[in-house]
Amino acid sequence: VPERDRDQSIDQWLGHVLSKNARTAAQGVCLDGETIAAWTAGSLRADEAAAVERHVADCDQCQALMAAFVRTTPVAVPATESAWQRWRLGWIVPLATAATAAGIWIALPQRTPAPVSTDQALQTAARESQSVPAAPAAPPVAVEQFSRSSPRLPEAAPAPTMSEARKRADENDFAALSDRRVPAASAPLERAEQARAAAEAAGAGDAANRPAQQFAARLSIAPVEIVAPGGSARWRIINGQSVEWSTSADQRWTPATIDSSSLLSTGMAPSMSVCWIVGRGGAVYLTTDGMRFGRLPFPEVVDLVSVTATDDRTATVASADGRSWVTADRGRSWTLRTAN
Amino acid sequence: MPTWRLPDTAVAPLHKKARAERWEVPVATFALALERSARKAFATPPETRELERYAASLHLEDLALTCACADGHEGAWEHFVREHRPVLYRAADAIDPTGASRELADALYGELFGLVDRGGQRRSLFEYFHGRSSVSTWLRAVLAQRHVDRTRSSRRFEPLPADDASELAKPATQHQAHNTRYIELMREAVTAAVGRLAPKDRLRLGCYYSQELTLAQIGSALGEHEATVSRNLARARREIRSDVERQLRDQKHMSSSQIDECFAVVVDDVGSLDVADLLGSAAGDHALAAGQDRQRKDTAGKRSKERPEGASA
Numbered sequence: 001v002p003e004r005d006r007d008q009s010i011d012q013w014l015g016h017v018l019s020k021n022a023r024t025a026a027q028g029v030c031l032d033g034e035t036i037a038a039w040t041a042g043s044l045r046a047d048e049a050a051a052v053e054r055h056v057a058d059c060d061q062c063q064a065l066m067a068a069f070v071r072t073t074p075v076a077v078p079a080t081e082s083a084w085q086r087w088r089l090g091w092i093v094p095l096a097t098a099a100t101a102a103g104i105w106i107a108l109p110q111r112t113p114a115p116v117s118t119d120q121a122l123q124t125a126a127r128e129s130q131s132v133p134a135a136p137a138a139p140p141v142a143v144e145q146f147s148r149s150s151p152r153l154p155e156a157a158p159a160p161t162m163s164e165a166r167k168r169a170d171e172n173d174f175a176a177l178s179d180r181r182v183p184a185a186s187a188p189l190e191r192a193e194q195a196r197a198a199a200e201a202a203g204a205g206d207a208a209n210r211p212a213q214q215f216a217a218r219l220s221i222a223p224v225e226i227v228a229p230g231g232s233a234r235w236r237i238i239n240g241q242s243v244e245w246s247t248s249a250d251q252r253w254t255p256a257t258i259d260s261s262s263l264l265s266t267g268m269a270p271s272m273s274v275c276w277i278v279g280r281g282g283a284v285y286l287t288t289d290g291m292r293f294g295r296l297p298f299p300e301v302v303d304l305v306s307v308t309a310t311d312d313r314t315a316t317v318a319s320a321d322g323r324s325w326v327t328a329d330r331g332r333s334w335t336l337r338t339a340n
Numbered sequence: 341m342p343t344w345r346l347p348d349t350a351v352a353p354l355h356k357k358a359r360a361e362r363w364e365v366p367v368a369t370f371a372l373a374l375e376r377s378a379r380k381a382f383a384t385p386p387e388t389r390e391l392e393r394y395a396a397s398l399h400l401e402d403l404a405l406t407c408a409c410a411d412g413h414e415g416a417w418e419h420f421v422r423e424h425r426p427v428l429y430r431a432a433d434a435i436d437p438t439g440a441s442r443e444l445a446d447a448l449y450g451e452l453f454g455l456v457d458r459g460g461q462r463r464s465l466f467e468y469f470h471g472r473s474s475v476s477t478w479l480r481a482v483l484a485q486r487h488v489d490r491t492r493s494s495r496r497f498e499p500l501p502a503d504d505a506s507e508l509a510k511p512a513t514q515h516q517a518h519n520t521r522y523i524e525l526m527r528e529a530v531t532a533a534v535g536r537l538a539p540k541d542r543l544r545l546g547c548y549y550s551q552e553l554t555l556a557q558i559g560s561a562l563g564e565h566e567a568t569v570s571r572n573l574a575r576a577r578r579e580i581r582s583d584v585e586r587q588l589r590d591q592k593h594m595s596s597s598q599i600d601e602c603f604a605v606v607v608d609d610v611g612s613l614d615v616a617d618l619l620g621s622a623a624g625d626h627a628l629a630a631g632q633d634r635q636r637k638d639t640a641g642k643r644s645k646e647r648p649e650g651a652s653a
Contacts, residue, residue, distance in 0.1 A: 006581060009526075010577055010581045016527075017534060018550045033468075033484065033485040034380070034468055034472065034481065036484075037472070037478045037482075040473070040477070040560075053543060054539045057542040057543040058542065065484055067557075068487050070557045071434055071484075071557070072430075072434045072483065261553075261554045261557070262556075281556055301567075
């Protein structure tokens with residue numbers, strides 16, 4: 001038996017031995033909600049925490065409680081970052097800000113727009129959205145902005161202020177999650193471009209023009225929309241977590257079935273019934289009937305930020321760190337693509 | 341002599357730090373809440389200095405808020421509902437996206453406001469908040485507990501799964517008898533190997549294989565980075581494998597080829613580990629029924645979620 005098969009065998013045995021139906025013989029008193037909250041908050045003394053750990057390790061009921069609790073927890077930003085990453089990010093932010101400011105200054109040297117209200121900004125964007133040509137049949141547009149096709153944009157939730165977001169994050173509130181669920185690295189270029197164009201159209205160059213800036217901010221947290229060739233079907237990712245779909249026939253958004261435990265970033269639809277969606281932690285989902293998404297195995301735990309697909313078998317996904325993988329057998333195997 | 345109650349001189353600054361006067365919480369009420377919290381945390385009354393350290397480490401503002409809510413302070417309730425109802429609803433939706441847990445969240449409000457007990461006293465669920473976590477974390481944990489309790493009580497009415505082990509005693513052919521023996525040996529060896537792991541390793545394995553949490557979720561629960569969780573899972577699995585190999589070789593006196601066969605009896609059928617599948621239909625429909633839930637999990641969930649380092653794809 002090859003080494004790999006022995007590992008596979010152990011993997012399956014563990015699934016069996018540790019299954020939900022397995023009878024366990026835990027000692028001690030089961031946890032209550034207060035204790036599990038204190039434990040996960042790191043507030044227990046070392047001896048208490050060790051006792052809790054010993055009990056939960058063997059008690060499937062307490063594990064179930066812990067799992068239910070964890071599922072209500074916002075996905076945390078990675079706790080540890082290398083010094084190199086901090087150094088890199090520290091330089092990228094001011095550099096990007098300076099580059100954007102310079103770009104706006106060059107593009108709009110004489111422009112002094114009058115203040116524009118939020119409604120005006122939205123109307124401007126709506127007019128622009130009507131003038132945007134439809135997606136070409138081939139190659140398909142991977143991601144379109146929600147505002148292009150949906151008249152419901154004004155209903156989008158306003159972006160929270162930084163202090164609000166920080167406060168909520170401190171409280172482990174999910175509200176902050178909606179911000180994190182659209183990681184900057186995962187935003188496709190089209191979205192950034194469109195947000196910038198809308199901001200410019202609304203007069204974002206004027207520092208006093210807050211409604212226009214708010215509108216641009218709204219765009220940045222709007223759902224990601226995926227359009228099939230010819231607009232025959234559409235999917236949209238809501239808050240990076242759920243997916244809805246709509247066909248040109250019924251024009252209604254219907255929740256798609258997707259068992260997503262990872263944040264979803266983007267997707268692509270090569271046909272009206274096939275859609276690929278990728279996200280954090282090596283999440284790759286595929287539907288072949290438009291409605292039900294299944295998760296495909298992926299060899300690494302990385303944040304996937306783009307996907308291009310030609311059919312329901314062949315796709316290329318890329319990670320935030322610039323690597324890309326190709327599959328030609330519906331995700332059964334992935335080949336890491338080298339730089340050249 | 342150690343006591344549960346903090347001296348008044350120690351309670352006053354904590355009362356101020358908690359901004360309890362905002363909700364008109366009397367110092368005596370706040371002192372009582374601190375005492376309840378200490379009783380929960382310590383088996384025996386600690387030294388005063390340790391008690392003070394403990395009290396200072398609590399989420400005091402949340403404790404003051406819950407004291408006020410338990411006493412029915414209107415302003416505190418308004419604040420609580422405004423700040424924490426969205427958290428509760430989001431948690432309910434996260435536990436059950438179909439919205440079924442929303443009613444649990446709504447029912448919690450009744451308990452938080454307080455139910456009248458036999459003595460005619462109103463007892464609020466807030467009395468069980470001890471400030472060892474933030475109130476939003478506590479709310480999510482209580483909701484999770486209600487959800488698990490409800491799921492467990494609904495399962496009482498479902499037929500119990502058959503005992504796989506008893507089904508193993510019914511081999512129909514020589515080949516199946518062969519498989520049965522290997523399955524029993526492997527089950528025994530894997531169970532023993534898992535039992536020898538450190539509690540934290542068993543906990544990680546349980547979270548991953550039984551509760552189907554992702555690496556990130558396990559990491560957030562145990563305060564580890566998901567890469568660390570991945571490494572530790574992979575290490576635990578390696579340890580289990582070598583332990584199983586050692587048991588089969590040293591205790592069961594199996595040859596290398598027999599050990600290979602033991603592992604292969606499962607590898608032959610990579611789809612699932614249902615006893616009915618392994619032994620053929622003769623092993624009984626009961627075992628199949630018992631394994632349905634697991635099979636669904638295996639095929640739809642675990643196989644497709646992220647794998648620990650070194651796991652076979």
